[in-house]
Structure formats: C-alpha cells, structure tokens
C-alpha cells in the first residue's frame with residue numbers, strides 16, 4: 001500500500017490534479033462503470049481498486065474522462081507497440097467503402 005495513489009474529492013481521479021483547473025464532472029453510476037472498465041483494460045490497478053471499493057463521489061475532468069475511456073487509446077495500450085500495424089485496419093475500411101455503391 002506504500003506507493004498507492006491518494007484519491008481525494010477535490011482532485012481529478014484520473015490525473016490527480018486540482019479539479020478547479022479545468023471543467024470537471026461528477027460521475028454518474030454509468031460513467032463510473034465506464035471508467036472502472038477502462039481502468040481494468042488499461043491495467044490501472046490503483047484506480048481499479050479504488051473504484052471497486054465504491055467511492056461515494058468521483059469527480060474527474062471532462063477531458064480526462066474522454067481520454068481515459070477512449071477505446072482507441074486503450075487498444076493501443078493493450079497492444080504491444082511492435083504488434084501494432086498501421087495499414088491493417090485502414091485497408092479493411094477502404095474495402096468497406098468500395099462496397100458502397102457510388103453512382104446516383
């Protein structure tokens with residue numbers, strides 16, 4: 001427990017900075033579940049455990065929530081950089097586009 005982060009109600013639960021510095025939101029149960037799930041997917045153990053404990057009130061920056069629950073960011077984190085291919089998904093998207101009829 002020595003190095004565990006300290007979560008407080010007047011700081012952002014994601015970045016641990018002062019809430020007042022940016023726009024922030026108080027998470028609803030649904031929002032909380034989303035962040036909880038993201039912390040699990042990111043392997044953010046301290047946040048995951050904090051949210052598992054069921055804190056009464058979780059406040060985070062709007063931008064932090066957007067970034068933290070961004071599926072693209074999570075998949076990059078989960079995929080080892082060496083396995084990440086740039087053109088795979090793009091090719092798939094292109095063939096989907098071609099499938100769409102173009103003539104009017």
Ligand SMILES: [Zn+2]
Nearest residue numbers: 012015061064
């Ligand atoms: Zn923040």
